[in-house]
Amino acid sequence: METMKRTVTCGDLRKADAGKTVILNGWVHRKRDHGGISFINLRDRYGVTQVVVDADAAESLKRIADELHNEYCIAVEGTVRPRPDSMVNPEMNTGEIEVVAKNLVILSRCEVLPFQIEEKSDAKEDLRLKYRYLDLRSGGMQKRIKLRNDVTFAVREWMQAHGFYEIETPTFIKSTPEGARDYLVPSRLYPGKFYALPQSPQLYKQILMVAGFDKYFQIARCYRDEDARGDRQPEFTQIDIEMSFVSREDVLTMIEGLFGYVFKKTLGITLPERFRRISYDDAMELYGSDKPDLRFAMEMQDFAPYVADSTFQAFKDALSNGEAERKAAAAKGVTIPGGGVKALVVPGKADYSRKQIDELEGAAKIYKAKGMAWMKVVAGADGKATLEGGASKFFLPAADGSGAPADLAGRIIQGLGAKVGDLILMVADSKRKIANVALGAVRSKLGKDLGLCDPKRFEFAWIIDFPMFEFNEEENHWEAAHHMFTWPQEKYHATMETDPGSVKGDLYDLVLNGFELASGSIRIHDPELQKKVFKIVGFNPEDAEKKFGFLTEAFKYGAPPHGGIAPGLDRLVMLMAGETSIKEVIAFPKNSFAVSPMDDCPSEVDQKQLDELHLIIKYPEKKE
Amino acid sequence: METMKRTVTCGDLRKADAGKTVILNGWVHRKRDHGGISFINLRDRYGVTQVVVDADAAESLKRIADELHNEYCIAVEGTVRPRPDSMVNPEMNTGEIEVVAKNLVILSRCEVLPFQIEEKSDAKEDLRLKYRYLDLRSGGMQKRIKLRNDVTFAVREWMQAHGFYEIETPTFIKSTPEGARDYLVPSRLYPGKFYALPQSPQLYKQILMVAGFDKYFQIARCYRDEDARGDRQPEFTQIDIEMSFVSREDVLTMIEGLFGYVFKKTLGITLPERFRRISYDDAMELYGSDKPDLRFAMEMQDFAPYVADSTFQAFKDALSNGEAERKAAAAKGVTIPGGGVKALVVPGKADYSRKQIDELEGAAKIYKAKGMAWMKVVAGADGKATLEGGASKFFLPAADGSGAPADLAGRIIQGLGAKVGDLILMVADSKRKIANVALGAVRSKLGKDLGLCDPKRFEFAWIIDFPMFEFNEEENHWEAAHHMFTWPQEKYHATMETDPGSVKGDLYDLVLNGFELASGSIRIHDPELQKKVFKIVGFNPEDAEKKFGFLTEAFKYGAPPHGGIAPGLDRLVMLMAGETSIKEVIAFPKNSFAVSPMDDCPSEVDQKQLDELHLIIKYPEKKE
Structure with a gap:
């Protein structure tokens, strides 16, 4: 590397450098030929510079230019020339100039690439990891x-x-x-x-x-x-x-x-x-998680105050069973919380389909909830907000005057701060933690589904x-x-x-x-x-x-x-x-199976190594 | 650590802080009692501060002071007081002040120490490593x-x-x-x-x-x-x-x-x-090593030019055998150097005893030299420098006029740049590398013996x-x-x-x-x-x-x-x-046997761990 060693990097040159003779080292990022002229985008860690082999260049130079393919590592000696105004590329730092090649040396060649080197690769993970040295050349990894x-x-x-x-x-x-x-x-x-x-x-x-x-x-x-x-x-x-x-x-x-x-x-x-x-x-009461995503609020609320007046036996059982468990534990000197009924108001999502609600319930059930109740806040006949659908019947008076008190739905809507068009989701359990965690999982899913998780926002707590x-x-x-x-x-x-x-x-x-x-x-x-x-x-x-x-x-x-x-x-x-x-x-991660596809480790070792370590392998009886 | 948390470190206080009330946390470095007053040198990473429990302090305070021993971890609340001029300690950063204790809290006690914590410990290595947390408290390790x-x-x-x-x-x-x-x-x-x-x-x-x-x-x-x-x-x-x-x-x-x-x-x-x-x-020719110590010169010199005129058959054989080997290798297309005779002038050490010279020869022999010749430069009867002792007879004319030419000793002394009072050491071998390396080992030993290796000098090459x-x-x-x-x-x-x-x-x-x-x-x-x-x-x-x-x-x-x-x-x-x-x-090194005396590793593991790793230990047949 004595003779054609770079004098500048591929990110250095500006209009003020016009006329200078420079040497660049780097990789052929893209190459195109147009009207007998070769345009080579030469890349290194610092940027990309356009190298031009003019139509009137020496034949020997053109022959080398013809040989070049993507990812060849080359050295270029040439003169810095301002680009015509129409050719200036404002997206490149070096977009105002190009380097007219006078001398080209291939430092090393590149075989056919297993995948294209893009800003963000869409190659399969194991292929990216096998050829990690190529994957790492991508703009994103760099x-x-x-x-x-x-x-x-x-x-x-x-x-x-x-x-x-x-x-x-x-x-x-x-x-x-x-x-x-x-x-x-x-x-x-x-x-x-x-x-x-x-x-x-x-x-x-x-x-x-x-x-x-x-x-x-x-x-x-x-x-x-x-x-x-x-x-x-x-x-x-x-x-x-x-x-x-x-x-x-x-x-x-x-x-x-x-x-x-x-x-x-x-x-x-x-x-x-x-x-x-x-x-x-x-954190458990408000978000049902000890690692809440705070990029959105949507805090869980206590629904227990509305249970006694309702006709929802499942909710009543959750609270009374929870209380019985709490007392039994207390008798043994163990402090535990009782049961819980928690609610989540999802603004403007009264139009959620049954399928969407089922998916949310699925998230709750993963965390041991027996189920998830829901109801919608709608405008009643009198123009006031009331409840509809799902579990709403337990919180509304029946046609015969039995059922919940007439004012309960109003109290719930006001208490939860819900508005017409909102969806209310509820989980109850005799173990308060289950109600919290299960509804917390619903909250997390909603955050993602509703696009509330901006990756550019950082909410610490x-x-x-x-x-x-x-x-x-x-x-x-x-x-x-x-x-x-x-x-x-x-x-x-x-x-x-x-x-x-x-x-x-x-x-x-x-x-x-x-x-x-x-x-x-x-x-x-x-x-x-x-x-x-x-x-x-x-x-x-x-x-x-x-x-x-x-x-x-x-x-x-x-x-x-x-x-x-x-x-x-x-x-x-x-x-x-x-x-x-x-x-x-991570520059060189293992794949999801703790294997490195690049160097193929873990791997078998020599018998001598095992002997030196005083080890015998005992293979499992059912060998595949 | 809410109540008696430090407001300053043990390295902070100066005369200007007199009168302030401060809290210090640290370790009892030394404690002495003098006329009813307790003087506690309190140490942390930042320094040492003298804490005083005055003779008229509250009994409760004195009782705690009495309890203290070296390396107790304590908190002290007190007032900064300038020391009387006669008591100022210029070797401590905080030597102009002391802190008069008003409140003392033992944060944790210390059992009898396995060794004293000094600037440089003289405890055995394994003991230092076993109690590395104490060894690391020494000024030197810090x-x-x-x-x-x-x-x-x-x-x-x-x-x-x-x-x-x-x-x-x-x-x-x-x-x-x-x-x-x-x-x-x-x-x-x-x-x-x-x-x-x-x-x-x-x-x-x-x-x-x-x-x-x-x-x-x-x-x-x-x-x-x-x-x-x-x-x-x-x-x-x-x-x-x-x-x-x-x-x-x-x-x-x-x-x-x-x-x-x-x-x-x-x-x-x-x-x-x-x-x-x-x-x-x-490096090999001058120092006989590819990692020469350059804090001193004492370069090796080529002694071959003086061999032909001498009567030293061993030196002549080394060169002629070396030349024969070189030619034999060259015939096979292999370039190797021939033999070599190298000399080292040790200034002013003509008074080295036979025992000292034997020790130097021992160093040469470790590196395969067959022997090391020596002679001294002394003032001759004519007042000119000449050679004496050891191998000198081979480089001087004999009484009967046979032997080496009369001017050889003078040529050697001048050629090597030696002076009266110097010692000349020589190693010859048919393999030039052996002559170089062996005499290089002598040079290294001389550097150490003569105190030429100042650890505060850094000679890079x-x-x-x-x-x-x-x-x-x-x-x-x-x-x-x-x-x-x-x-x-x-x-x-x-x-x-x-x-x-x-x-x-x-x-x-x-x-x-x-x-x-x-x-x-x-x-x-x-x-x-x-x-x-x-x-x-x-x-x-x-x-x-x-x-x-x-x-x-x-x-x-x-x-x-x-x-x-x-x-x-x-x-x-x-x-x-x-x-x-x-x-x-190294904060936590292993000992020379790759063992950590502190946590006693390597150690045996559970059978379950071996099973999970599919390993069986094959102990060597001769178990101690």
Whole structure:
């Protein structure tokens, strides 16, 4: 690369450069011949420049031009010439000029392409992944990989400016049977022993707090051996963060500062200085989800106040059964909510067809709802709004004067803030959570169906005040709702053991557009408090020593109060790029079956490798 | 952490803060009681502040102060008070003030420490690693981890400012039998199949060039399953770099810019704008090493010109045997150097004892020298410098007028530039490389013995023009001296197949103070040239397809000329910190046996995990 090395990139040249002699290196993006002239769009990472082989060019030059096909890598020496006004291309940065070739060298040739390189490829995923080096040449992938680079560096800039050290933690750690499945690495030196790859640097970042590093972050690779499903990858990347001597608000404020900087710098978008905080209970009541999409409101409302006056036995049963269950649990010292009847007003959708409503009910049933009731708000004979269709008969007086009170429909419509033309959807269940989650699923589907989810809008929120413990009714004992190392909020410390069901933990999730983007917590740093939590969930402290030995050991040597969070980088960049799969923002992802079609891994290895690792493969009996 | 949360850090307070009420959080670094007053040195990442519990403090406060021991984590509320002039400590940033405690809270206690937390611990390595969270609290480890953070970020700043994208490559890749041993990750979904962890992102960074990313870097974790030896770690970190459309000088210049920025920003040291370039041949001739320590000169010299006139048969044999070997090889078309006799002048060390000289000879013998000759430069009876002792008799006339010519000693002394009081060391061998390497080892030992290796000096150099091929005399064929993908320098392309022994490749090593800090090359991007190289080393192209399938495949689709380099981050930071082990700059290293004493990995795993991975352990027959 000594002789025809570029003097400018394909994005550099402007009208002011006219007359200069330049060398360009790049790929033939498009080529067309017109009236004996060859027009070559030459592309590199920086842009596209039009190269012209004139009709009166030397024959040797024309012969080379004739040889060129798309994606040939070439070097061009030539003179910059302004384009005639009629030929100026305002969509190209270099659209005012072209380069008249004097010398052309083919640096390397390109075989027939398996798919065309477009802004957005429509090739099948496995083909794109097999030829990822070609897929990555597309404008879309180039932009997204650049965005990922920009986001990652902006994160680091902000973290460094705010006193965080980036500290590398090991990827060869001890396997612990908690959580998801570990990926294992067999040891050659120690037969029968294994390293595990980290599901996250969780224990290590807490150790770094014990070590006094005060503020830590790391853009860390994590590994989870989960079943191939949805948009999972065997390896993923998170922005791992931990801080000492902090309370929840410190962590939340820090993340707001970080994300504000990153969105402004990379997308030019100003986020609110403070994201709204929604308690877990409110999120469940209003959106039926702990990761609500807040790009649209459509909040769920409590329909219970209208049930007693109605003739809807199913709703009445849901509430009374729920109340009975609540009392039975209370008698055992377990606090649970009773039943619930929740409603959703869908503005202007009284014209939804039965089929559309059935589809919405389908969404509710996936989340265990027994059914979904509906009714429409219409103008009555007296011109006032009233209910019609579906379950409306239970909320209206019958012709014989029996049935619901005459004013109930009006009270409902007013209470829910509904208007003529609206559709009302309702779900009831003796378990309030089921009513919430099922109707929440309907809300989510409506958001998508009604086009309320603009990918260019970014609606962040914090979900806070998560319950610490959940009662496992089948096994009749308390469990940690998230994990056992979360700090129970101080006001519950005294009553924690007598009323675990009421305890809120200092957990927090950052949600964005219906995705959980980050999860974190203040950790327990006090070995005595930790013991109490273990006791509540029936966890043997000796098992803790065995499983988390070095962390519980470390906590004996002056552990500071600390907490942290870990936003997922892949998902963050995916949402920022307006994409729906993290594969679009990872340079070399595996496919949905944890396979890389490019290098065909995982693959079989040599017998020698297995012998060295002291391993024998035990193939399943039913081999395909 | 709501109530006694710090308002300042332990490094913040100055005289101007006198009178303020503050809260500090930190660790009890030292505590002493003097005349009823308790003095507590409170430490956090930012510094140390003296906290005082006065003699007239409340009893409750004194009781808590009495309870405190080293490394208790506490919160202190108090008033800033200037110290009396006699008590000012100029070695502490906060030495002008103290904080008079009004309120003390123990955040967490500390058990008896396994070792004292000092600036530099003298505890045994495994104990330091077992309690790494305590070891990391030492001033030395805190500084080094910060330096690593600072270096890493400075690298990223410079790379981003110069148009490099940081792109994450996968850590689950295909195992290839080339190079060192891969660490493997068994696949649960595909019985008998494995992922490999990358020894480096080499293939992927080349793929990124084919994909058109033009300038790539990544601070990348790499994995090599080598035998535990010396200062190796199973996982290590490198600054992985690749560029398109570049020649060797572009890569070298880029690294000079990067390192100049990093050293200036993090250590305040100005490096030369351009590092010296030394050909591999010169490095071997002058220093007997391709990673010479250039903090001292002491270059080796050619002693061959003085051999013919001498009576030293061993030296004569080395040269004549070497010449015979060279001719025999040339007859087979193989270019090799002949024999060599090399000398080293050690200034002022004519007083070295026989024992000291024997030790130096020991170093030479490790590198296959048959022996090391020596003589001293002394003032003769006529006042002129002459030779004495050791091998000097072979270079002096005998009493009977036989022996060497009378002027030989003077020619040697003048030719080598030696002075009275110097020691001359010589190694001869029929293989010139052995003479060079063995005497080079002596030179290295002398550098250390004579204290010429100041850890605060940084002497960089590029070693360039490495040979492409090496003749394997035992197996009678050519081998790639480094690897098969290195670009042979253009001037050798025509004669490459007829005279492989003369070909220099565009490889380059960056050396610093006797360490190889980075290795890189311009790569072959032309499939035809690659085939020629494969042919010379007798490598079956079909094997290449099998082993590097996706890279050779990718090169069919318009690969750009490209090259790169990969400085080792651990070693770089180690040298910058003036340390001699990379463990001192890694937060959580394994010990020399690839074991982590803190979490005790590698470890055995559950039978269920083995079953899921379709693995059976085959323990070696002789179990200890």
